[in-house]
Amino acid sequence: MIEIQNVSKWYGSFQVLTDCTTRVDKGEVVVVCGPSGSGKSTLIKCVNALEPFQKGSVVVDGIAVEDPKTNLPKLRSRVGMVFQHFELFPHMTITDNLAIAQVKVLGRSRDEAVERGLKLLDRVGLKAHAAKFPGQLSGGQQQRVAIARALAMDPICMLFDEPTSALDPEMINEVLDVMVQLAQEGMTMMCVTHEMGFARKVANRVIFMDRGAIVEDAAKEEFFGQPRSERAQTFLAKILNH
């Protein structure tokens, strides 16, 4: 579904991604972790070309995102993305947030889009808030709306870029619950997150990045049992021992 091959990226002379290669197969859940500044968010943004890269290739569902002939808006509309800071559109009601891209990008009728949006809003447990504005919801609620908004586009896969790092601790679980449910339904997912509990529960593979490179790319059991690289071992020891 997602194939990342030898991707390298520079900001000026500073290399942020070094020769990254990995893949996410259909129905797979892959968790990307690593210390801050390791390039996790940059890598996941390369998948839907929010970040351009200078070398290598990313192929999503058979389409090369770096190809200048690729219709990026069309490709992106099929890849759902959830951001650290939710990024709901603050001037629109929750209903409009859910509907607008369905109408403007997919060409659905407004009624159809609202119906689909409200169905998903119900699924994330927020149906009662349809008429509110994002500023009137808590962070956890906003992030669940953001997930519903992405799902409303009927994506072939979902990208999560640190979906819980901006949340208060007590709101993290309500968001993770939605993600776990999604994973269990067979959604293809690539998640940048430090939530190792989530990784243990639903991940098929875990990727560990450090200084722009993929240091470890292993099945979940292998990663948590015995990571090969010393760097991943120390990282795991640090985040799991408290």
Place this chain on the structure above:
Amino acid sequence: MNYHWDWMFFFQETDDGLKYYDWILSGLGWTTAVSLASLAVALLLGSVLGVMRTTPRRWLVGLGDAYVDVFRNVPLIVQLFMWFFVVPELVPEKLGIWMKQDLPYIVTAVVGLGLYTAARIAEQVKAGINSLSRGQRNAGLALGFTEWQTYRYVRLPMAYRIVLPALTSEAMNIFKNSAVTYAVGILELYFQYKQIIEKTSQVLEITIVVTSCYFVLAFVMNRLLAFIEARTRVPGLIVGTKGDK
């Protein structure tokens, strides 16, 4: 004070058969017309320029920046003289003659005042767009919006809300700046003011009336935009940047 007050002179007949208050009303009309038309030009062009300067395309940014530099750094009255007297000499001869003879003065004045104000509005629109987090654009793009659609549906609606107070000042300024167009022959309020002083010497009365006219125009614009601001306020939103990198 030895001043001879006479408020009734406004109802006296002038040389052209009208009354003095007719002159004021006519001036008020031209001031309003020039100002509103210039404001329309400035909002439209200023928005386009402001957006250009936030796009990822360098040549668009450069073009927008150059415009703002030129039009913000030259005094308004000099710009008006340029449109009236310099530009017609620089363009092809036929066009120059047409500009000098057939093009109504008000069009040239509106273009001059509009283009001047556009530079200032471009600056504000740009600041409004840049105050939004980058994540907003990314969220729009990730949903499949084109770059233009991220402006249309995501960035501009928020940017305008954020800069509305600054735009209000600009909209009020344009009424006051329109007084300068008297210098290129627009028979607006300030022109009538000067003319009435020359004819009647009733300086205080006419000053009070004309000042009040400008005050009311700017004040109405201020209230109108305050109304729009209240109507477009987003519930629960505290304006400020919440930033993704």
